[in-house]
Each structure stands twice: as C-alpha cells, then as structure tokens.
Amino acid sequence: MNAAVLHALGKPPRFESFPEPSAGEGEVIVNVRAAALKPVDKAMARGEHYASFRELPVVCGLDGAGRLEDGSRVVFAGPRRPHGAMAQRTAVARARCFPIPDGVDDDSAAALLNPGMSAWFALTWRAQLAKGETVLILGATGVTGKLAVQIAKLHGAGRVVAAGRNEPVLSTLGSLGADATIRLDTPDQDLTAVFVREAGAIGFDVVIDFLWGHPTEVLLATLGRADFAAARSRVRLVEVGESAGPAISLPAAVLRSTKLEILGSGSGAVPPLDTIVDSYHQMMSYAASGELRVDTERVSLAGIEAAWERQHLQGRRLVVIP
Ligand SMILES: NC(=O)c1ccc[n+]([C@@H]2O[C@H](COP(=O)([O-])OP(=O)(O)OC[C@H]3O[C@@H](n4cnc5c(N)ncnc54)[C@H](OP(=O)(O)O)[C@@H]3O)[C@@H](O)[C@H]2O)c1
Known part of the structure; x- marks a missing residue:
C-alpha cells in the first residue's frame, strides 16, 4: 500500500x-x-x-x-x-x-479531532470555564486557536479576546465569535497597553495559550502590573502549544502578586475516558449543526x-x- x-x-x-x-x-x-x-x-x-x-x-x-x-x-x-x-x-x-455523525464530512472530521478535542479539554476540563467569564486566546489565528474561539463561545464565555499575528485571519475571527482581537506583532510596550485595555476592569479569567515563548512573557509581565493584580478572579492559564517557543522566563513575583494558576493540556493531561467520549460526541454534534x-x-x-x-x-x- x-x-x-x-x-x-x-x-x-x-x-x-x-x-x-x-x-x-x-x-x-x-x-x-x-x-x-x-x-x-x-x-x-x-x-x-x-x-x-x-x-x-x-x-x-x-x-x-x-x-x-x-x-x-x-x-x-x-x-x-x-x-x-x-x-x-x-x-x-x-x-x-x-x-462520525452524518453531516460531518471525512476531511472535517479528520481536521477537527486533535485540535477540537484539545481546545475543548483546555477550556472545559483544565480551565473549568464558567459562563460569563472572559477568555484570552494566544495564537487564535491557528487551526486550534480558531476552534478555541468558537468552543469558548459555545460554552458561554462572556467575552473572547483573540490574539495572533496574521491580520487577514484575525479579521475573520469576529465571525467565529471573537469579541475583540489583538495583534501580537507589535512592540512590547504597545502590546502591554493592549492587553491592559482588553482585560478591562475585571481581567482575564482564562488564558488558552498555543504560543508560549515571547508573547506569553509579555502577557505575564502585564499580569504582574498593579492594575492587573487587582483582577477579581483566579487567572487560569492553560499551556497547550509552543508555536512561539518551547521555554519562557517566569518572574517569581508574577506568581506571588497575582491569582495566576498555570496548567497544561496535552496527551499527558487528559480527562477520564467517559469524559473524552462524551466531549467528542458533543463536539461532533456542534460540527454537524454547523456551529463549529x-x-x-x-x-x-x-x-x-x-x-x-x-x-x-x-x-x-x-x-x-x-
Ligand atoms: N497539547 C495539545 O493537545 C495540542 C493540540 C493541538 C495543538 N497544539 C499545539 O498548539 C500550537 C498551535 O497549533 P495549531 O493547530 O493552531 O497550529 P497552526 O494551525 O499551524 O497555527 C500556528 C499558530 O501559531 C502561530 N505562530 C507560529 N509561530 C509564531 C510565533 N513565532 N509567534 C507568534 N505566533 C506564532 C500562528 O500565528 P499567525 O498565523 O498569526 O502567524 C498560528 O496562530 C502548536 O504548538 C501545536 O502543537 C497542542
């Protein structure tokens, strides 16, 4: 063969x-x-x-x-x-x-399985996203990031902020449910200002991170600022990918001065089998109905x-x- x-x-x-x-x-x-x-x-x-x-x-x-x-x-x-x-x-x-349910073609089913389940588990199982919460997605212009934007909304996120470099793709994310977009290919100082602006008064509740590397370092430095440290809730940052780099420098003070919690999502951190099966069926039913x-x-x-x-x-x- x-x-x-x-x-x-x-x-x-x-x-x-x-x-x-x-x-x-x-x-x-x-x-x-x-x-x-x-x-x-x-x-x-x-x-x-x-x-x-x-x-x-x-x-x-x-x-x-x-x-x-x-x-x-x-x-x-x-x-x-x-x-x-x-x-x-x-x-x-x-x-x-x-x-594969009727209504989902083979190409879409193959394309959805890994990134769709990954985004689903990161948001629901690892971050425990609650209705109305604010989600920041780092790397929202990739396949998995675009699915994360949609899945966050399907799970009742109040506000989804989508960050990426590719402007043509960023401009399409509103149609997938993003409430705001952030261009990552800007100088650090400007990016910090945009993170602060988009976080608003209550901050980000959940960060789904497909990038790691420098964009994550800029975000974490921003979280450590006094105006962010007052955010009302825990910030659950779920590390899913490393498109921008395999390592970061993490200032200790960020962990002491914020409600930041860092988690990972990948093949070594998956939910129990019944949750996997149930999530798969829910995800595919959204795909069959055209919502994903x-x-x-x-x-x-x-x-x-x-x-x-x-x-x-x-x-x-x-x-x-x-
Ligand atoms: N743990 C898991 O279970 C799991 C599952 C799925 C994916 N992942 C990981 O998540 C990451 C993204 O996957 P994907 O499916 O979305 O990939 P993809 O469709 O190939 O998209 C790549 C993404 O990475 C961004 N990117 C690439 N290099 C970058 C850089 N130097 N700085 C900033 N952004 C950069 C791209 O941004 P622009 O297009 O805006 O340039 C795009 O958003 C990968 O590391 C992948 O392995 C992990």
Whole structure:
C-alpha cells in the first residue's frame, strides 16, 4: 500500500510503498479517507516532541478519518506503530475509533479531532470555564486557536479576546465569535497597553495559550502590573502549544502578586475516558449543526513531501488524502 514513510528524524516523510497492516488483538483495520497534517506530526518527525518516534521507518500521522471493514465511518487516533494515519490503511485499537455523525464530512472530521478535542479539554476540563467569564486566546489565528474561539463561545464565555499575528485571519475571527482581537506583532510596550485595555476592569479569567515563548512573557509581565493584580478572579492559564517557543522566563513575583494558576493540556493531561467520549460526541454534534467550523485544504498523499514543507496556511488545516 502507499504511505508517508519517515526514514530519518528531521527529514520529511517520503511517498512510498509500505507493508500492509494486520489487525492484532482488539484492533481493526481502517481504510483511511483523510489524515490531518498537524504541527504535532511535524514535531514528532523532527524528534522534538515528547512522544517522538524511537524506531524508524514509521508511517506518519497520529489520527484521521476512514471506513472500517463493515463500512462504518470513524475517526481514529493512535495507530499502532510502525503504522500511521497517512497511508491507505492502518491498524488501530477498536477502542480508539469513534463514529462520525452524518453531516460531518471525512476531511472535517479528520481536521477537527486533535485540535477540537484539545481546545475543548483546555477550556472545559483544565480551565473549568464558567459562563460569563472572559477568555484570552494566544495564537487564535491557528487551526486550534480558531476552534478555541468558537468552543469558548459555545460554552458561554462572556467575552473572547483573540490574539495572533496574521491580520487577514484575525479579521475573520469576529465571525467565529471573537469579541475583540489583538495583534501580537507589535512592540512590547504597545502590546502591554493592549492587553491592559482588553482585560478591562475585571481581567482575564482564562488564558488558552498555543504560543508560549515571547508573547506569553509579555502577557505575564502585564499580569504582574498593579492594575492587573487587582483582577477579581483566579487567572487560569492553560499551556497547550509552543508555536512561539518551547521555554519562557517566569518572574517569581508574577506568581506571588497575582491569582495566576498555570496548567497544561496535552496527551499527558487528559480527562477520564467517559469524559473524552462524551466531549467528542458533543463536539461532533456542534460540527454537524454547523456551529463549529474548521477550514481545510486537501493534499494528495503522493504530494506529501511538498505538503510537509508548506507554511503560512492562513488558519487552514492540510488534510492528506491517500
Ligand atoms: N497539547 C495539545 O493537545 C495540542 C493540540 C493541538 C495543538 N497544539 C499545539 O498548539 C500550537 C498551535 O497549533 P495549531 O493547530 O493552531 O497550529 P497552526 O494551525 O499551524 O497555527 C500556528 C499558530 O501559531 C502561530 N505562530 C507560529 N509561530 C509564531 C510565533 N513565532 N509567534 C507568534 N505566533 C506564532 C500562528 O500565528 P499567525 O498565523 O498569526 O502567524 C498560528 O496562530 C502548536 O504548538 C501545536 O502543537 C497542542
């Protein structure tokens, strides 16, 4: 069968033939229809992710959408290595396959699974977002950030402030529910002033952070200012991604002088299985009703090397079609 096969960390995978998977105990074979190409797939292939590959060659792709042998449509996550999602077929634990409702196409289902669940868990399970609260999203112009804007509103956020660099994408976020946008590519002093202005009198209750690095440092320095320290509530900052950098410098005084709480959300910090399943069904029902949208662009599996190098995707998710 055809697959996107990784032979060396730090290089793109190659389109080539790979042995067919066979189902082991508790597993099914999925005929893949669409596999999302995400930052985490690239980070794993670079060897820079905590779940990076230890043995090569391996087929890339953490998740996707496809058909089981009985014809049912499913999304799946975590194929058994060396198999992956970017292939014509893959082997996955049956328990890691979930039905796709009518009204959600394969490309959208594949594109939604990882970022949608991630944004959902960060807001609901980690931050415990309450109705009426103010949410700041750092990195709102990415696929996961755009979903976080929508999911925050669907969960009753009173005000969503969306921060990113890409002005054309920022200008679309109002239609997804953002109440205000912040341009991050401004000098620190100006950015600080904008954070203060958008926080208003009550501050941010929740920060969902897909960036880390310098934008987070500017925000934290702002939170430490006296005008912010008076904010009425706990500030729950959930660290989800590191598009702007893997590390920050955190002044101790910020933790002592504010009600800041820093949490993480990722594969090592997930809710119990019943919460995962319930959240998935709720998320997909919002997608089926058109209340949750993800922008996708199809690329062929044969073109994986060029697709792998693509940058500046304008808030769209590439979806690999085998
Ligand atoms: N922990 C989890 O479970 C989980 C799940 C999903 C995603 N993530 C992580 O979250 C991050 C974003 O994912 P995504 O799906 O939204 O990716 P994406 O669609 O590729 O978008 C990338 C985002 O990062 C921003 N960005 C990139 N470099 C930047 C920089 N140097 N400074 C400031 N902003 C920068 C982009 O801003 P502009 O477009 O405005 O330039 C855009 O908002 C990634 O690190 C990803 O691995 C984690």
